[in-house]
Amino acid sequence: MHIHLQNPAGETLFAFSDSMWAAACDRAGAIAQGHQVTIGGTPADFATAMRTAEAVISDAGVLRSCMPFAAPHLKLVFVTNAGLDALAPYDWLPPGAALMNNRGTHAGKAGEFGIMSLLMLANRVPRMVTQQRQGVWKEMWGSVLGGRTVTVIGLGSLGGAVAQHARQFGMVVTGMRANPAPHPACTRVIGMDALDEVLPSTEFLVLACPLTPATRGLMDRRRVDLLPAGAGIVNIGRGALLDQDAVCDRLDASTLCGAVLDVFNPEPIPAGHRLWTTPDLIISPHTSADDPNTYNPVSIDIFFENLRAWQAGKPLPNRFDFERGY
């Protein structure tokens, strides 16, 4: 089949390359053989490739920038993002084509970012950094993670990876998701409808769910205020899951031990925004889940898993669910 890979124009760090593709083919075996492969970097490259391509691999921003497009043979659209909210509504998708995200790609990096954030909160690093900014030396005692409670909202590849690490450090892990099926890394899994009951006993809260109509504004001011004194917040999902101002208000009042936020609303954070000077807050510029050394290679591996399923007539592991929005 004709598989087209589209790079962002001028991108070097996260670009697909011939050698990266060749290495992934070696890992994938027979499924990767016999294809016609093109790699493009301009809208013209994309338009040309789409005349014959049956599969395309691209990130959401690039795909969006190439719309509208005609792709009469397109069967597989593999988007190298976990969250596809930037591509909604999905009426641009050619009839009969399957849309996939790259969930799984981010698990390794995001899981490490998540456990790092929990360690930083337990060690009071957000407060240390605030004192450092003020030029103040003041002892700031932390604790080990063992025995402390964390609530992880969303148990997909990101939340599942964070839960797994947290469990290894001896934490008591409460997982929350729409369907509260058990999860091997969680002490217990609870349905999202019980969120109000779980928050008051949550020492650390990790937001790791996708942004959908159901989760937008999930942690509104009322729920942020349900967290107990001294709690900590990590957000590696999407900025619009969380009422930022409510978090800033609690940090200003020193009623949280800190927050480590990787996603914001809007991004980038505008100059002069209160977030920049809010105490006990660590700002990560939406890079928690992405490791340039492994991101695209792992994405290609996952594409081949899906191609294997597609050729066998099986369900695509990464098929985007339009109803759930992830």
Added chain:
Amino acid sequence: MHIHLQNPAGETLFAFSDSMWAAACDRAGAIAQGHQVTIGGTPADFATAMRTAEAVISDAGVLRSCMPFAAPHLKLVFVTNAGLDALAPYDWLPPGAALMNNRGTHAGKAGEFGIMSLLMLANRVPRMVTQQRQGVWKEMWGSVLGGRTVTVIGLGSLGGAVAQHARQFGMVVTGMRANPAPHPACTRVIGMDALDEVLPSTEFLVLACPLTPATRGLMDRRRVDLLPAGAGIVNIGRGALLDQDAVCDRLDASTLCGAVLDVFNPEPIPAGHRLWTTPDLIISPHTSADDPNTYNPVSIDIFFENLRAWQAGKPLPNRFDFERGY
């Protein structure tokens, strides 16, 4: 025997209490039964107790503040610090008394602080925090720890715990110590005399050794400059192990990915010191190894292990080695 525990005057967070002692006795079993136990908080309490005490448990600062003292029956001096450099020279020790440190107490907390620091360096948190201070949003990509190299100097309870975590995250761990016997968490262990050969290929350096005449100034400017571009430094040992100014110079020149330092020379860092404004540096106020919830309970547990050895006529596991200095 008469066992005396001396608290720092006015200390609440790290104070011994009757209930803490009772809980430790329950854990320890028979060895903890039948003793006369006193807990003091003033120099007068200490002086009175020393008339009859056979064992004393105290931190180094408090012990120093009670000197000189007479303790005709004292056999066991258990100091609740890992590094006893503040008590040198040791001519204050009553003849025949054994001096112990509390090595082991810090392993859990320091190990977590160490792996947190490595995750922070790999995720570029020191740079993120610097950009945050400047109010600048700029993507800053990190990596997973797997496959990256870390050199841990000192494989006592602190360094050993960091090495163990690093190994679990898939890092390639080089341990260094005076006697290069193998260590289960290390890919290889190398003698300290080969330090100059190891540094140029070290991505992350963790200083976790005690301060002794042999280690003072170990990482001098010449050795700091042997670290490759993009390397990261963690110091959870002692400030005087490392030429701070050399580290600041490299951070100012952006030839390191960052540093996470918990110990400094001097402490506290004076107001206006260049460290406060050095980029890509995280300052932790010498609290990396101490968890108020577990510190003293674990120290008492370790004291009982030593008491058990002493009563059995065996070597004391925590006996301080005057020649090595730890």
